Amino acid sequence: MTGSPVIRKTMVFVLIALFLGQYGAGMYDLVFSNFLRDAHHLNAEERGFLELPRELPGILTLFVTSALFFMNEVRIASVACLLMTAGMLVLSRLDDACSMWTLSAWIMLVSLGQHILMGTIDSIVMHTARPENRSLRLGQMKALGTAASLLGALVVWIKWKFNTSFGVDFTVTALVCLVAALFLSRVKTPVFPKRRGWRECFMFRKRYKVYYSLEILHGIRKQLYLTFGFWLMVSTLQQSPTQMGRTLLLAGVIGLVTQPLIGWSIKKYGERNVTIFDSIALSLLCLAYAFAPSVLSHQWAVGVVTACFVLDNLLFAMGMARSTYVARISEKPEDISSCIYTGIAVNHVASIAYGIIGGLIWTYTGGPQAVFLIGGLATVGAGLVARKMEKGTILPTPAA
Numbered sequence: 001m002t003g004s005p006v007i008r009k010t011m012v013f014v015l016i017a018l019f020l021g022q023y024g025a026g027m028y029d030l031v032f033s034n035f036l037r038d039a040h041h042l043n044a045e046e047r048g049f050l051e052l053p054r055e056l057p058g059i060l061t062l063f064v065t066s067a068l069f070f071m072n073e074v075r076i077a078s079v080a081c082l083l084m085t086a087g088m089l090v091l092s093r094l095d096d097a098c099s100m101w102t103l104s105a106w107i108m109l110v111s112l113g114q115h116i117l118m119g120t121i122d123s124i125v126m127h128t129a130r131p132e133n134r135s136l137r138l139g140q141m142k143a144l145g146t147a148a149s150l151l152g153a154l155v156v157w158i159k160w161k162f163n164t165s166f167g168v169d170f171t172v173t174a175l176v177c178l179v180a181a182l183f184l185s186r187v188k189t190p191v192f193p194k195r196r197g198w199r200e201c202f203m204f205r206k207r208y209k210v211y212y213s214l215e216i217l218h219g220i221r222k223q224l225y226l227t228f229g230f231w232l233m234v235s236t237l238q239q240s241p242t243q244m245g246r247t248l249l250l251a252g253v254i255g256l257v258t259q260p261l262i263g264w265s266i267k268k269y270g271e272r273n274v275t276i277f278d279s280i281a282l283s284l285l286c287l288a289y290a291f292a293p294s295v296l297s298h299q300w301a302v303g304v305v306t307a308c309f310v311l312d313n314l315l316f317a318m319g320m321a322r323s324t325y326v327a328r329i330s331e332k333p334e335d336i337s338s339c340i341y342t343g344i345a346v347n348h349v350a351s352i353a354y355g356i357i358g359g360l361i362w363t364y365t366g367g368p369q370a371v372f373l374i375g376g377l378a379t380v381g382a383g384l385v386a387r388k389m390e391k392g393t394i395l396p397t398p399a400a
Contacts, residue, residue, distance in 0.1 A: 013187045014074055014124070014183075016183065017077075017184045017187070018117075018184075019145075019147070019148050020148070020176050020177070021080070021081045021084070021181075021184075022117075022121075022148035023151055024152075024174070024176040025084060025114050025117065025173075025177075026148055026149030026152040026153075027152030027155065027156060027169065027172070027173045028084075029226075030149075030152055030248060031166060031244075032230075033234045034166075034234055035091075035166045035169075039096055039166050040096050043363070046359075047227070049355075049359060050103075050107065052352055052355065053107055053111070054107055054108065055348045055351045055352040055355055056352060057111040057112035057115045058115045058344050058351060059348050059349060061112065061115045061116050061341060061344050061348075062342055062344070062345040065116065066341075073120045073123045073124045073127065074120075074184055074187065075184070075185065076116060076120050077116070077124070078184035078185040079116065080117035081117065081184060082113070082177075083110070083113030084110050084117075084173075085113075085174045085175075085178045087110030087112075087113065088110055088171075088173050088177065089170070089171065090106045091103075091107070091110065092166070092170035092174065093167065094106070115348070118344065119337075122340050123336065123341075125138045125141050126337075127333070127336065131328070134328075135263045135267045135324045137263070138320045138323060138324060139260040139262055139266075139320060140263065142255075142262075142263070142317050142320060143255065143259040146256055150249060150256070152173075153249040153252055155172075156169065156242075157242055157249060160241045160242045160245065203335055203341075203342045204342065207329065208326060208329070208339055211326045212342070212346050214275065214382055214386065215343040215344070215346050215347040216349070216350045217350070217379070217385065219347040219349065219351035220350050220378035221282060221375060221382065222347070223354045223355050224282075224312070224371075225312045225316065228368060228372065229308075229312060230244075232293070233305065236367075236368065237298070237301060247309060251309070251310040254314060255313065255314055258314050258317065262274070262318055262320065263317075266324055271324055271325040272387070272389040274318055274321045275383070277318070278318040278319075279379050281311070282382075283376050283379045285308045285311060286372045286376030287373075288304055288305070289368065290368060290369045290371075290372040290376075291369065293305065294367065325390075326339045326340065326343065329390055354378075358371045358375075361374070
């Protein structure tokens with residue numbers, strides 16, 4: 001981290017708060033698909049359509065953060081945690097008699113907080129790390145987030161052996177997010193580049209077209225894991241919250257090691273090569289997702305898909321290359337946060353569209369094959385776009 005010892009000490013408190021916020025968000029995500037299936041009895045088509053309120057906040061994030069242009073990234077993260085707290089508290093008390101509109105509204109509020117937090121974390125790292133060390137620090141931050149999710153998975157795994165209440169899960173996550181919000185609202189924050197008005201948050205320039213193209217394609221890729229990968233595990237393969245917790249626990253343990261290594265690999269091999277490798281690996285995973293459930297016995301299918309699910313989770317960390325790339329090519333420091341938030345917005349336009357389309361395809365084809373094969377084409381496209389990423393290096397900066 002750059003800056004004085006006082007700023008570095010302050011950032012320790014920020015990291016603790018971000019750990020708590022990511023723990024709450026991770027535990028919520030872990031039980032979310034089971035919550036929809038078991039507590040609200042949704043089918044694949046309804047689950048696909050629910051991605052609209054869940055992913056729409058990715059677009060709204062751009063507008064909310066632009067309205068909060070007078071706040072720095074740490075304060076905005078505090079607002080994100082408060083939004084998650086409110087939404088999770090209400091969801092903990094909803095029963096299956098509530099309408100789809102009511103359920104969607106509160107899911108949207110939680111999701112808005114999650115998406116704002118996602119953008120602020122990357123932005124905080126990009127602004128507080130030395131340019132030549134951004135990928136390393138981002139890898140460490142992702143490992144911190146993985147450790148938070150790992151703790152959440154462990155808690156769910158143990159808790160569901162004795163208590164199967166989703167209300168308890170959401171109440172606990174809400175309280176943790178509230179503590180994170182209080183930490184972030186009180187800490188003395190380092191100085192970030194200031195935006196003079198809300199218009200500066202909308203960063204649509206030709207210079208960043210490759211970055212935005214990658215974000216659009218990643219929006220489709222993201223659905224393959226967060227929605228259809230989870231749905232394949234809990235619906236087609238009948239995995240319980242305890243089994244899902246065990247799977248994500250395994251992914252988390254491995255991720256603690258691999259995510260810093262991915263950050264190192266981005267620094268050594270460059271964003272372009274890492275993104276192309278990510279594209280190739282994901283294409284192979286899509287083939288396994290598509291055909292394993294239909295050509296293998298149930299036991300083998302569970303093993304293969306679980307392995308793919310773990311690898312898919314780990315490959316998500318390669319998305320760090322997009323953040324470090326746009327930070328590297330940004331014309332001025334103020335552009336970095338705006339580009340990240342704009343990237344999240346365009347990412348979610350594609351994500352929402354494929355969530356709905358994929359749900360319909362799954363329902364009317366009767367299986368996951370077409371959903372994952374089409375998604376695989378998007379990952380191939382990302383590799384082709386990555387070939388146009390600008391090459392370059394960051395010169396080391398003097399020690400602060």
